[in-house]
Amino acid sequence: MEGTGALFQILRDGVPRTRSELATITGLGRSSIAQRVDALLGSALVGPAGEATSTGGRPPAQFAFNPSARITLAVDVGATHVRLAVTDLAAHVLVTDWHSIDVALGPEKVLRLVIERGRELIAEASRDVGALIGVGIGLPGPVEHATGKPRNPPIMPGWDGFDVPAFVGAELGATVIVDNDVNVMALGERFVGFRDVDQLLLVKVATGIGSGIISHGELHRGADGAAGDLGHIQVPNGEHALCRCGNRGCLEAVASGAAVAVALRESGLEVATSRDVVALVRAGSVAALHAVRDAGRTIGEVLASAVSLLNPSVIVIGGSLSMAGDPLLAGVREVVYRRSLPLATANLRIVQAAAGDRSGVIGAACLVIDDVLAPAAVDRYVS
Amino acid sequence: MEGTGALFQILRDGVPRTRSELATITGLGRSSIAQRVDALLGSALVGPAGEATSTGGRPPAQFAFNPSARITLAVDVGATHVRLAVTDLAAHVLVTDWHSIDVALGPEKVLRLVIERGRELIAEASRDVGALIGVGIGLPGPVEHATGKPRNPPIMPGWDGFDVPAFVGAELGATVIVDNDVNVMALGERFVGFRDVDQLLLVKVATGIGSGIISHGELHRGADGAAGDLGHIQVPNGEHALCRCGNRGCLEAVASGAAVAVALRESGLEVATSRDVVALVRAGSVAALHAVRDAGRTIGEVLASAVSLLNPSVIVIGGSLSMAGDPLLAGVREVVYRRSLPLATANLRIVQAAAGDRSGVIGAACLVIDDVLAPAAVDRYVS
Numbered sequence: 001m002e003g004t005g006a007l008f009q010i011l012r013d014g015v016p017r018t019r020s021e022l023a024t025i026t027g028l029g030r031s032s033i034a035q036r037v038d039a040l041l042g043s044a045l046v047g048p049a050g051e052a053t054s055t056g057g058r059p060p061a062q063f064a065f066n067p068s069a070r071i072t073l074a075v076d077v078g079a080t081h082v083r084l085a086v087t088d089l090a091a092h093v094l095v096t097d098w099h100s101i102d103v104a105l106g107p108e109k110v111l112r113l114v115i116e117r118g119r120e121l122i123a124e125a126s127r128d129v130g131a132l133i134g135v136g137i138g139l140p141g142p143v144e145h146a147t148g149k150p151r152n153p154p155i156m157p158g159w160d161g162f163d164v165p166a167f168v169g170a171e172l173g174a175t176v177i178v179d180n181d182v183n184v185m186a187l188g189e190r191f192v193g194f195r196d197v198d199q200l201l202l203v204k205v206a207t208g209i210g211s212g213i214i215s216h217g218e219l220h221r222g223a224d225g226a227a228g229d230l231g232h233i234q235v236p237n238g239e240h241a242l243c244r245c246g247n248r249g250c251l252e253a254v255a256s257g258a259a260v261a262v263a264l265r266e267s268g269l270e271v272a273t274s275r276d277v278v279a280l281v282r283a284g285s286v287a288a289l290h291a292v293r294d295a296g297r298t299i300g301e302v303l304a305s306a307v308s309l310l311n312p313s314v315i316v317i318g319g320s321l322s323m324a325g326d327p328l329l330a331g332v333r334e335v336v337y338r339r340s341l342p343l344a345t346a347n348l349r350i351v352q353a354a355a356g357d358r359s360g361v362i363g364a365a366c367l368v369i370d371d372v373l374a375p376a377a378v379d380r381y382v383s
Numbered sequence: 384m385e386g387t388g389a390l391f392q393i394l395r396d397g398v399p400r401t402r403s404e405l406a407t408i409t410g411l412g413r414s415s416i417a418q419r420v421d422a423l424l425g426s427a428l429v430g431p432a433g434e435a436t437s438t439g440g441r442p443p444a445q446f447a448f449n450p451s452a453r454i455t456l457a458v459d460v461g462a463t464h465v466r467l468a469v470t471d472l473a474a475h476v477l478v479t480d481w482h483s484i485d486v487a488l489g490p491e492k493v494l495r496l497v498i499e500r501g502r503e504l505i506a507e508a509s510r511d512v513g514a515l516i517g518v519g520i521g522l523p524g525p526v527e528h529a530t531g532k533p534r535n536p537p538i539m540p541g542w543d544g545f546d547v548p549a550f551v552g553a554e555l556g557a558t559v560i561v562d563n564d565v566n567v568m569a570l571g572e573r574f575v576g577f578r579d580v581d582q583l584l585l586v587k588v589a590t591g592i593g594s595g596i597i598s599h600g601e602l603h604r605g606a607d608g609a610a611g612d613l614g615h616i617q618v619p620n621g622e623h624a625l626c627r628c629g630n631r632g633c634l635e636a637v638a639s640g641a642a643v644a645v646a647l648r649e650s651g652l653e654v655a656t657s658r659d660v661v662a663l664v665r666a667g668s669v670a671a672l673h674a675v676r677d678a679g680r681t682i683g684e685v686l687a688s689a690v691s692l693l694n695p696s697v698i699v700i701g702g703s704l705s706m707a708g709d710p711l712l713a714g715v716r717e718v719v720y721r722r723s724l725p726l727a728t729a730n731l732r733i734v735q736a737a738a739g740d741r742s743g744v745i746g747a748a749c750l751v752i753d754d755v756l757a758p759a760a761v762d763r764y765v766s
Contacts, residue, residue, distance in 0.1 A: 002410035027385035027762075142726055152726060199606040213692070215603045222694025223582040226727040229691045234684075234722060236619055245724060301617075305688050308612045309596070311605025339617060341628060343525055343535060344609040379410075 003028070004036045004382050005375030008045060008065075012373070014090070016049035016062035037063055039382040044069040045089075045373075067092065070133035071125065072368050073118045073172065076181065076360025077110060077139050079103050079155055079207065084117055085361035086125040089133065089369055091191055094125040096361060103140060106158035107167065115171045134175040135168055136368030138184030138360050145225050148178035154244065177368045181360060182228060183219050185353075186212025187370075188363025189316045192355040201312040202353075203230065205299065205328070206274055206319035209252040213310065231256070233302045251302050255295035257321035264291055274320040281324045292324045296331020303332060304339035311344045318353030325352060386411070387419045387765050388758030391428060391448075395756070397473070399432035399445035420446055422765040427452040428472075428756075450475065453516035454508065455751050456501045456555065459564065459743025460493060460522050462486050462538055462590065467500055468744035469508040472516065472752055474574055477508040479744060486523060489541035490550065498554045517558040518551055519751030521567030521743050528608050531561035537627065560751045564743060565611060566602050568736075569595025570753075571746025572699045575738040584695040585736075586613065588682065588711070589657055589702035592635040596693065614639070616685045634685050638678035640704035647674055657703040664707045675707045679714020686715060687722035694727045701736030708735060 010025055011017065017025075023033045040046035041063070049064035067090035074093075076083040080103070085096040101113055114137070122129055141153025148165040150156055165176035186202035194200055200214040209231040213220040220227050231252035238249030241259065253259055257274025264271045264280070267287060271277055280288035303315060315336075322328060333350050340348075355362055371377065393408055394400065400408075406416045423429035424446070432447035450473035457476075459466040463486070468479040484496055497520075505512055524536025531548040533539060548559035569585035577583055583597040592614040596603040603610050614635035621632030624642065636642055640657025647654045647663070650670060654660055663671035686698060698719075705711060716733050723731075738745055754760065 211692075215598045216601065218599065220598045220603070220693070222727070223696035223730060224694055224726055226724070227692065227694040229694070229724060229727065232724050233688045233691050234619075236617075247722070302688070305616045305685070306692055308616050309594075309610065309689055309692060310603070311607055311610040311612070313606035339630070341609065341612060341615050343607055344605070344612065347606060 001036060001039050001383050002379055003032070004039050005378030007033070007036045008040055008373070008378045009375060011040075011046055011063065011065045014065050014067075016052075016064040018052050018060040018062050020060060022063075043382045045378070045382070065089075071122065071127050071131050072365045073122065073132060073135045073174075074361040074364035074368070075114050075118070075135065075137040076184065076364055077103060077114075077137065078181065078360075079140050082110065082113060082117075083357065083361050084114065084121055085358075085365065086118075086121050086127065087362075087365040089373065091362055091365040091369060093358065093361065093365075094127075095121055096358070097121055103155065103159075104157050107162040107164065111164065111167055115168060118172065129172060132172060132174040134177065134368035134372045135172055136184070136364035136366070137164060137168070137176065137178045138181040138364050138367075139164070139178060140181045142226055143178050143180045145179055145221050148176060151225065175368065175372055177371050179219070179221075179367055180210075180212075180225070182210040183212040183221065184363035184367055185318055185359045186214055186219065186316075186363065187366040188355050188359035188361070189318060189353055190214055191362055191366050192359065193316070193351075194314050197314050199310070199312045200314045200316065201303075201306060201310060202316045202318060203299070203303065204319035205255070205257060205295075205317060205321040207256060207258045209256050209299070209319075211306070213312075215310070230302055230306070233305070235298050235301055238298075251298065255298040257319070260291050260295050260321065264288060275323075277321065278323045281327060289327050292321070293327040293331040295321070296328040297335050298331075299328075300332040300335025301339070304336050307336055307340045307344050307348065313347055313349065315348070315350045316353050317350065318359060322352055384419060384422050384766050385762055386415070387422050388761030390416070390419045391423055391756070391761045392758060394423075394429055394446065394448045397448050397450075399435075399447040401435050401443040401445050403443060405446075426765040428761070428765070448472075454505065454510050454514050455748045456505065456515060456518045456557075457744040457747035457751070458497050458501070458518065458520040459567065459747055460486060460497075460520065461564065461743075462523050465493065465496060465500075466740065466744050467497065467504055468741075468748065469501075469504050469510065470744075470748040472756065474745055474748040474752055476741065476744065476748075477510075478504055479741070480504055486538065486542075487540050490545040490547065494547065494550055498551060501555065512555060515555060515557040517560065517751035517755045518555055519567070519747035519749070520547060520551070520559065520561045521564040521747050521750075522547070522561060523564045525609055526561050526563045528562055528604050531559060534608065558751065558755055560754050562602070562604075562750055563593075563595075563608070565593040566595040566604065567746035567750055568701055568742045569597055569602065569699075569746065570749040571738050571742035571744070572701060572736055573597055574745055574749050575742065576699070576734075577697055580697050582693070582695045583697045583699065584686075584689060584693060585699045585701060586682070586686065587702035588638070588640060588678075588700060588704040590639060590641045592639050592682070592702075594689070596695075598693070613685055613689065616688070618681050618684055621681075634682065638681040640702070643674050643678050643704065647671060658706075660704065661706045664710060672710050675704070676710040676714040678704070679711040679716075680718050681714075682711075683715040683718025684722070687719050690719055690723045690727050690731065696730055696732065698731070698733045699736050700733065701742060705735055 047066035051059040198217040211228040241253035243250035243253035430449035434442040581600040594611040624636035626633035626636035
């Protein structure tokens with residue numbers, strides 16, 4: 001019913017309200033409010049929430065968002081793993097699970113695991129697949145958001161153009177929303193730590209480097225879903241570094257976890273991955289500390305440009321190399337604060353990611369919830 | 384009246400519609416539609432637009448947006464000029480005027496000119512000041528959009544923190560919306576040439592260099608209104624150039640109209656401003672052609688990063704140096720297409736500004752119209 005979704009947005013903050021409070025907020029008449037509240041009660045998206053105190057007479061009934069009405073399946077596909085979670089409609093994780101699997105095995109193998117383990121996880125949460133309102137999926141490559149199809153993903157052979165929503169939706173019978181892993185991580189980190197921040201930049205520093213941009217509280221995906229691609233911006237003095245994209249001097253060829261690991265290995269240390277680099281930093285290796293701080297400085301060169309262009313209020317640094325903590329952040333901060341104009345950094349915070357390895361699934365839950373609980377979607381859902 | 388503004392948005396495309404067509408589009412009942420159409424007719428924002436063809440019986444009346452119901456005063460304040468225009472509610476320029484004045488004379492002198500000439504211009508358009516629905520103003524410096532106050536504007540002594548909306552609003556009795564000149568120009572260029580483009584970057588290359596970012600069809604202003612500040616991003620090999628901001632190697636210290644003029648002057652040519660540079664290019668000076676193309680390449684280095692980050696579908700190059708045309712655009716395109724990943728440039732167009740010196744006033748009209756005709760504003764206006 002037209003207007004029910006708009007009314008529902010008011011209730012999504014979880015605060016219980018009476019019919020007359022809702023009438024005051026919206027300016028709608030008593031009968032319009034009554035109709036829409038009834039529709040929402042019928043859908044179970046909203047439930048009774050006790051009674052308000054009365055100034056005399058029968059106390060008026062209150063209503064509130066009921067996040068446990070339905071569930072989501074939230075999926076974070078990495079290069080070598082899949083993390084799954086079942087969440088309620090407030091993106092609260094009910095159960096979660098982790099599997100080692102190579103994304104290069106192709107979409108059918110990986111997504112079959114998602115479907116099978118998804119079903120088991122829903123049962124583990126003592127819910128029914130019928131309670132599923134949607135599936136949110138983050139993939140480690142470019143995704144055409146409108147269709148949910150990967151577009152020339154460099155590390156995902158066999159996935160190009162694969163209809164992920166159709167494949168998963170046919171099995172699980174729910175809306176499927178797909179985006180790239182960094183956008184999903186940005187949603188997750190915002191949800192966990194910065195719900196009131198409308199201008200946020202999430203930078204993932206791992207094997208590669210990428211970013212998710214939140215503008216006006218929404219993901220900025222750009223014209224082709226390619227926005228936030230920090231990893232292939234050219235950095236000063238990087239000409240020696242050949243990037244997997246074919247260009248020279250790209251940020252991720254110089255300052256990613258993989259690039260730092262290569263540099264340390266060449267200096268005789270035993271490191272293969274960003275996780276090994278982090279372990280060395282934690283063990284107090286001066287060479288590793290130095291290399292990570294230098295990577296932070298180089299990332300800071302690119303982020304200084306991003307700050308001039310986007311003027312975010314928060315930059316969140318995540319990804320496996322960010323577990324190195326202070327040395328990486330110190331390098332980033334040093335250059336960003338030196339290179340950016342005072343107006344753009346006056347209120348800027350540069351912080352480490354807070355949600356850890358759960359930011360992907362929490363973000364995937366936000367991705368699908370924002371879609372299925374949008375006003376027009378709720379209008380259709382309750383009709 | 385609640386919901387009237389939402390109904391009005393449907394009519395803003397100018398297409399005449401009947402009450403029953405509006406009921407079908409909105410899902411609202413006959414009496415709700417009738418009430419709201421009456422309210423809009425009463426405000427004159429919507430007017431009768433003839434009759435639809437009938438399938439028998441009395442033909443139903445049609446209604447359409449009436450852009451001449453009210454007017455705006457649109458103001459483009461530059462470093463050394465003020466351009467004014469009176470427009471209708473569709474941002475169509477009715478009359479326009481240009482004055483030479485130094486912005487450094489301070490806000491009271493400049494804004495008094497705006498108010499006095501604004502009144503005369505409204506009379507010239509045979510309208511009354513009472514018909515003014517709002518005033519849109521672009522200023523050549525950072526503006527805190529929420530308050531309309533300039534924030535530490537480098538070339539505007541006396542303007543810092545000045546309450547522009549209060550000063551102008553007290554005299555003209557209308558809503559006053561202020562933004563920086565590059566954001567306003569982005570709105571104007573989008574309106575004139577790219578109304579359907581939701582991801583656009585407007586780059587102004589003049590005495591300085593700045594940009595206005597349109598994301599999801601709206602200006603991306605950033606946390607402090609400082610977004611789009613391309614001019615102070617560091618460029619490769621620019622260390623020789625000291626910028627007015629105190630840093631070295633900023634884009635505008637190397638590739639602005641002023642920087643190109645200085646370089647040509649040092650090589651013995653007689654040039655003072657970007658306009659002189661453009662005149663030399665048009666006269667076929669090889670040195671000027673070369674310098675402008677080189678400036679384009681340097682701007683392209685920064686725009687390649689902006690493309691990776693924002694993935695716009697259109698980059699519009701405006702400002703006085705853009706009048707040099709092809710040599711500047713060729714330099715920009717050469718570097719952007721070489722340095723950006725294929726996915727981000729597959730559908731990218733890089734074009735010269737189309738609205739010429741009117742983009743500022745057209746954009747200022749759009750700025751204020753978008754505010755005063757927003758759904759909630761119309762709800763209040765017609766009640």
